[in-house]
Amino acid sequence: MANVSHPRGDITSHPDAPEMQARYARMLGGRDVALVDGPVFLLGLYCAVSPWILHFTTSQPSLVAHNLIVGIAIGLLALGFTRAPERMYGLSWAMCAIGVWMIISPWIVGSSPDAGVIWNNIIIGALALVLGMVCAGTAARSAPRKP
Secondary structure, eight states: OOOOSSOOOGGGGGGTHHHHHHHHHHHHHTTTTTHHHHHHHHHHHHHHHHHHHHTTTTTTTHHHHHHHHHHHHHHHHHHHHHOOHHHHGGGGGHHHHHHHHHHHHHTTSSSOOOOHHHHHHHHHHHHHHHHHHHHHHHHHHSSOOOO
């Protein structure tokens, strides 16, 4: 019987390998935090749907609209980080500000929120703050230094 399977070779000997590596490096643009974009988007998605997951749509109607809007904003920031990282990572500090706002918002926007709503927004805010600081720190570290 004939062996029809193709042996796996090493692609480094391919004549187009250096060009493909250079194109891949150019496409990423030296991004170190490409893996943070996904969690930021998922955090925004969860923030937007959290009123329905935790069932506080009737007890805190103002926080429902608030979490939906802030969640959409976080999701749009994540999409911007993915689409145009060299321009958008300057807005990483906005993620930090959104995180701080999410931590204090139950008492400012809501009316006598219960413990579940408070902890939900504190956890979302803390995660947004941490992810924003990771993005901002990496963007500041990889930014070109001015003489």
